[in-house]
Amino acid sequence: MARYLDVHPDNPQPRLIGQAVQALRDDALIVYPTDSCYALGCRIGNRDGLDRIRxxxxxxxKHHFTLVCAEFAQLGQLVQIDNAVFRLIKANTPGxxxxxxxxxxxxxxRLQNPRKKTVGVRIPDHVVTQALLAELGEPILSSTLLxxxxxxPMTQGWEIKDALDHQVDLVLDSGDCGPDPTTVVDLSGGEPVVTRLGAGDATPFE
Structure with missing residues (x-):
């Protein structure tokens, strides 16, 4: 059975954040809230976690996994960014x-698209997610919980706990995150291409 932690959405309890981060360090697969629905997450080096998400x-x-980062400097270590892309991402993160x-x-x-050698990255604007990332000290390998x-996607933590009780190790519930996943923008070819319309306003990339 998955552990269930009820975390305050605006003032997350440090003790509970610490428990979730320790679970990640112990190679757990968790469900956690973001600014655009819930996500499955594990450490980048957790091969079993990756297989379980799949x-x-x-x-x-061919699926693009996402590396969820605390801030821009962390993101810049994971992907190649030229000046134009730098300005575009900087203007629209966190988000x-x-x-x-x-x-x-x-x-x-194993995390990269096998043909394009690309990966997804994001910096979420969510207090609980940022608390997790700050305590963990590294990005979280993630995929939208769809x-x-x-x-x-499911929007309630208790509903997720019922559905995935024997498939994940921990559910971090901070209330309704909304039903819309992120807007996905492919910047690997130079010009922005919106490949999925979601919670983020696509206007800056059109």
Missing amino acids: AIRRLDD RYTFILPATREVPR LPGQEE
């Missing part, structure tokens, strides 16, 4: 966007 969501090897960019050597090959056959 199994839960029934993902193929409800995932950016697809060429991965650096810091990103394990189950096979569902048109929208």
